Structures are given as structure tokens and as C-alpha cells.
Amino acid sequence: MADTLYFWQGGRKIAVEKDPSAITIQAASEGAAQAAADRAGVQLRRMRAASPQLVRADVAHDREESVDKLRAQHNVVHHVYREPARPDGSEFLITESFFVKFKEGASPQSIDDYLARESLVLERDMGHNTFLVRVTDATGKNAIRAANAAHDLQEVEFAEPNLVRPLQRFFIPPDELFASQWHLHAPAAGNQLAAGAGIFAPEAWDVTRGRRDIVIAVADDGFDMTHPDFQGSGKVVASLNATLRATGNSAAIDWDANVQPRAGDYHGTPCLGVAVAEGNGSGVVGVAPGCALVAVRFPLQAMSDAHFISMFQKVSPLADVISCSWGVGPANAPMSTALRDAMAQLARSGGRRGKGLLFCIAAGNNNCPVQDLDNTQTYRYRTQFGLRSYSGPIDRWVAAHPDAITVSASTSRKTRSAYSSWGRQISVCAPSDNWDDLGQVSTPGRGIVTTDNEGFGAGSDFTPGSRFTDQFGGTSSATPTVAGVCGLVLSTDASLTALQVRDILRRTADKDLSMETDTPVNRPGAFDAEGFSLWFGYGKVNAAKAVAAARGSVAQQQTVDLRVTPDLLIPDLGTPVFSAIDIDQSGQVQELRVLVNIAHTYIGDLRVDLLAPDGTSVSLHNQTGGGADNLVRTYTVSNKPALRGLLGKPVRGRWQLRVADTFRLDEGRLRNWRIVAKVSAP
Numbered sequence: 001m002a003d004t005l006y007f008w009q010g011g012r013k014i015a016v017e018k019d020p021s022a023i024t025i026q027a028a029s030e031g032a033a034q035a036a037a038d039r040a041g042v043q044l045r046r047m048r049a050a051s052p053q054l055v056r057a058d059v060a061h062d063r064e065e066s067v068d069k070l071r072a073q074h075n076v077v078h079h080v081y082r083e084p085a086r087p088d089g090s091e092f093l094i095t096e097s098f099f100v101k102f103k104e105g106a107s108p109q110s111i112d113d114y115l116a117r118e119s120l121v122l123e124r125d126m127g128h129n130t131f132l133v134r135v136t137d138a139t140g141k142n143a144i145r146a147a148n149a150a151h152d153l154q155e156v157e158f159a160e161p162n163l164v165r166p167l168q169r170f171f172i173p174p175d176e177l178f179a180s181q182w183h184l185h186a187p188a189a190g191n192q193l194a195a196g197a198g199i200f201a202p203e204a205w206d207v208t209r210g211r212r213d214i215v216i217a218v219a220d221d222g223f224d225m226t227h228p229d230f231q232g233s234g235k236v237v238a239s240l241n242a243t244l245r246a247t248g249n250s251a252a253i254d255w256d257a258n259v260q261p262r263a264g265d266y267h268g269t270p271c272l273g274v275a276v277a278e279g280n281g282s283g284v285v286g287v288a289p290g291c292a293l294v295a296v297r298f299p300l301q302a303m304s305d306a307h308f309i310s311m312f313q314k315v316s317p318l319a320d321v322i323s324c325s326w327g328v329g330p331a332n333a334p335m336s337t338a339l340r341d342a343m344a345q346l347a348r349s350g351g352r353r354g355k356g357l358l359f360c361i362a363a364g365n366n367n368c369p370v371q372d373l374d375n376t377q378t379y380r381y382r383t384q385f386g387l388r389s390y391s392g393p394i395d396r397w398v399a400a401h402p403d404a405i406t407v408s409a410s411t412s413r414k415t416r417s418a419y420s421s422w423g424r425q426i427s428v429c430a431p432s433d434n435w436d437d438l439g440q441v442s443t444p445g446r447g448i449v450t451t452d453n454e455g456f457g458a459g460s461d462f463t464p465g466s467r468f469t470d471q472f473g474g475t476s477s478a479t480p481t482v483a484g485v486c487g488l489v490l491s492t493d494a495s496l497t498a499l500q501v502r503d504i505l506r507r508t509a510d511k512d513l514s515m516e517t518d519t520p521v522n523r524p525g526a527f528d529a530e531g532f533s534l535w536f537g538y539g540k541v542n543a544a545k546a547v548a549a550a551r552g553s554v555a556q557q558q559t560v561d562l563r564v565t566p567d568l569l570i571p572d573l574g575t576p577v578f579s580a581i582d583i584d585q586s587g588q589v590q591e592l593r594v595l596v597n598i599a600h601t602y603i604g605d606l607r608v609d610l611l612a613p614d615g616t617s618v619s620l621h622n623q624t625g626g627g628a629d630n631l632v633r634t635y636t637v638s639n640k641p642a643l644r645g646l647l648g649k650p651v652r653g654r655w656q657l658r659v660a661d662t663f664r665l666d667e668g669r670l671r672n673w674r675i676v677a678k679v680s681a682p
Helices: 030-040 063-072 108-117 143-151 201-205 268-276 305-315 337-349 475-492 498-507 543-556 641-646
Strands: 005-009 012-026 044-051 054-059 077-082 091-102 121-127 130-134 156-164 215-220 236-247 250-256 292-297 321-324 358-362 379-383 386-390 394-396 405-410 426-431 448-451 468-472 558-564 568-570 577-583 589-600 606-611 617-622 631-635 653-661 668-679
Touching (some): 005 143, 005 156, 012 063, 063 077, 143 156, 215 305, 236 305, 250 305, 268 292, 268 468, 268 475, 305 337, 337 358, 337 498, 337 641, 358 475, 426 475, 426 498, 475 498, 589 606, 589 641, 617 631, 617 641, 653 668
Parallel strands (some): 215 292, 215 321, 236 292, 321 358
Antiparallel strands (some): 005 012, 091 130, 091 156, 121 130, 558 668, 568 668, 577 653, 589 668
């Protein structure tokens, strides 16, 4: 923009631009600022004290005209600055002063000469040749420009404006039970609580509390969709209830919308609340309260791998993330190749954005490996029928899928949850409760506060007489916690693929966890040289760090938008014609759109291919559309999944569109075409 300039901070050159309407006025109070504006005939809005003697406000009309009017009345007025193209970014409020440090050897006389020459007033000698100086009317420039001019002087080591920083309190939702939701926010130690045991959700919420166009599915045993914490405009995208129907010797899935709990359905409502409970001022709040949801009820005891393939494929077009807080106990239960391959395909090109469905899967609560095909240990575990033992190969089904985010559990004391399963397959852990599955004895640690069923029959709730509970836990709770963090990351940068989100969660996880455990574990849990722990994966998920990393990826992306108008004749049943777009920008393709405008009286004759610089060919249109006229279409990964093969490739080089007429009788012209790509910074 025309108003873009820069200043220096911390040795970094930071580009800024004037906010379209925000200014600061030197005034003792908001009332004094309003009085000054009234005298100047300027209308102010949204005033607030930014610091002593400084009031921030928005002007209602033309910014420059308003500033000139205020200054004509002898008011000290400055523009508010912010980073270009970041309307929601941090504001920079300038003062009349800046810091300047002179290099060693600068004489006191040369410093005095500089101050006199620039008509600056010395406010404070900071020591070590560093001074806080103030501009005056005679300086003829504000503190930013005066500092920049000083920075360019040979005898100056640095010069940086003295900014007022409008610090924010971390967003704390008004929901009455939030204070008990330690897994979201644990800034200080308490009874059975270590400082930092939570996921730092409020810090993440300062960036995003989730967007409605990012959808989290929870698949489980039943959901109280009348619960007040699942209400809100656009909150529910779909309710899917799977019922198995016998068809000869097999069973088909019928789908309806009745996901309400039946007697004994106790698990789904708490899981859903952990992930996405709405921040509505009452009850609890989920990790991603602003995201939308899909509730998927299915019979946990009757589904085959084929049914799970059908279920995942049913969910995939509707959701970005699916949370699965269920699995098998210690057993040799490998996935079928079909299920494994189906999940792999969905993890790469499924999901409602075509960038992969994020599978968040519970590691399990049996204090055993997720996978150990050479296991010779005996693991005891508890079922509804009592204690059982197992000593053969262990392969815990979908929890061992290489593309899943497999989640273990940590406690409010930042220790390993006594029941939590472990192994090389763990991606991250998340906060949950603590209990001894075998001894069924109390172990130190707090439970998870979340939504609960009420009034759905025997065995259908955790806390009778309440729609909330503080008794939820297990890797069942840790998993929707991670699913919610995935929703926040995608709300920050929806261009990320599922596997990129998983990588962000791993890279930003906290490793300051205790190696203490209340039950014996057959393998040590210390983090290795690669930052991996068999107990905790890459660490405890940190929502704030993950969102910050996603925000950084947005900041680093650049946009390529190039269009050519070749107006080429497409010969009837002739050789293909080619049109090229040369891109000289560096970086890798993160998103890609191709817009094509072809005039032709029978588009069923046409074949259109995109050729990447490395020779990769993607068919955009192949003899479809019949006798329709003119091919005017935008191709994306969503409607043309084959384009996914170009993501991650270098953008630099010659991109070509190849168009051929494959049948006689009709001719056409390639009018124009365009490439729009988001590209990672080189």
C-alpha cells in the first residue's frame, strides 16, 4: 500500500502500514480526547486509554482529514500502525520518543550535535551510549521516521521507536464450569495439579476459537443433541446414525439422523463436549468451540472392517477431523489391507477440503503396546467380564495405522496416566484423568469436566442428576482434545493437509513431562535424541504453539496469480495445442487453482491436460460434458483430486495447458487460462 513504511525492533526490520481508521491522541483521559475531538470537529469511536496520556480511537470519517483537523488544534496525534495485510494482527502505537544507541567511540560532543541538529530532547540516558530521546515540532518528523533516519547514521548502532504495546489478557470464556476445566488451562499449580498441565487453550483462542467451516466429527455410541452446549447457528453439520440390517449372510448399513443415546450409551456426549462444546456463557467449553460438528452414532460391537470403511467414507465429505475414542484391547488384531488402504487414501485426499481426513484415534487404556508383533510379555487387563491375560503378538487395529494421530494420556500432575497404552505409534499425548485399571484403586490426578447425558436410561451417564460431569477420562478424553486442537490449527490455516497438521502437532508438543508413573511399564518413557517418547509420543499437545505454527505458515505463504490470453485455434480432430505460463517465483505449491476458458460447440470432444514444469501431467477434462457449449471452469483439488499430485512440487518453471479436439465436426478456441497458487516461501 502507499502508506507502507517500516521501523526497526530487536534488530529486525518490520514493515508496517497505517491502520485505515485508528489513531492515538495525547490526552490525559478519554474525556479529554473527546473534548479535543469536539473542538476540532472530528467524530471519534471506540475510544480506550492505551497508556497514561495516550488514548486510542477510530475516526468516523476520512483519516487524513481528521488527523489534520486535530493537529491544527495543537493536539499531538499519530496514526496507529500494523503489519501489512494483517488487519487482525498486533497494533503498534507510537509515542513521541525513540531509543538510539551510539557506537563505541562516539564523542559526547557528536551526540550533542546530533540532538541539536535534529531538534531532539534527551529524556533519559540509559547508559552504555543508549538514550531515550523525544521529537519536537522542530524535528519535522514523527518518532518512527526520526528513528529510521538515525539508524542510517554511521555512528549509530541502533535506533528504534518506543512503542506502546496493547497487551491482551488471554481469552477466558464465561462458561461457568471453565474454571474446573484444568485440561484447557492450568496456569498455576494446585491440588493434584501441576502448572502447565493443560493444553494452553486460551492462548490459542486469542488467535482463533475455531471456524464454523472447519468440521470435527466424533464417532461413538450416542449423543444428546438437545444439550445446551451443542446449540448454535451452524453448529451441527450432520447427525448420522448407523444401523446394521441383515441382507442374506451379511449386513448392510442404513443411515438415519437419530443419534440420541439409548440406555447404556454413556460415552459419546462427553467426547463431543471435550472437542467442540459451544462457548455460550454457561456449562463447559470445548477445545474448538467455534468449529462445527458431525455426530456419528454406530453399533460399537457389530461393525466389520467393511462397515468401518463405509462409515469413514460417509463422514469424509462432511468433516475435516474425526475423533475415534474406541478400539481393541491387547490382541493380535491387524487391520485388513482394504481398511488400511482406505484410511491411507482418506488421510491424503479425503476430508471436506480434499486435503486429507485427520484420524484422531485413542491409544487405549490397557497399559500395553499399541503394536508389538514380537511380544512375549503377559499383559493383564480388565473387561466387563473381569480380568483377562494376553501374551501373544499385539496389533491394536486402527490405533496402529501409520497415518493416524494416535493419542496417549497424561495426568493433571504432568505424569503418565496409569492406564495409558504406549508404543512407537503414539503421535502425542493429551491431558486426562488417572486410575489403575487392574487394582481399581485411586491414583492422584483430576478428572475431566465435560458434557454428560441425563435421563437416557440405566448406564447412560457419568454423573446422575447433571448434564455435566467431572468424572470423564481415559484416552477417550485425550483423543477429542487432540481433535479439537486439529480444528483450531485448520481454522488458522485451512490450506494445510492432514499430514501437515499432524506434523505441526508433533513439532510443537511439550516435553516437560514427568517420567513418574503410578503403574509399572515394560518400556522406559524418556524422550530420545529425536524427541520421541514411547509413553507420550512427541509430547503433550500444545494448542497455543500449534496455532502459532499454523499462523506462521500462513505468514510465509505467497500467492502466484498469472493469466494468459493466447486465443489459440483448436484444430478439429487435430494435433494438440499448447499454451504456457512461465513462473519465476521460488517455493513449493501448497494450493492450486486452474481456470480455463475454452470456446467450443461440443465440449465432449475435448481433452485438457495441465503439464507441470517437471513433466507431470494431470487430466483436467477428458471428453465429458457431451454437446454442451464452452468449457469455462475452475479446477481445484476438491473437484479434481488428481491435482493433489502437484502439491509440494516446485512452482518455478514452465506450466503448460495442452488442449486437443478428439473428434471431427467442431472447432474451438482456447481463449484464456489462469493459474492461482499459494506457495510456501523459499
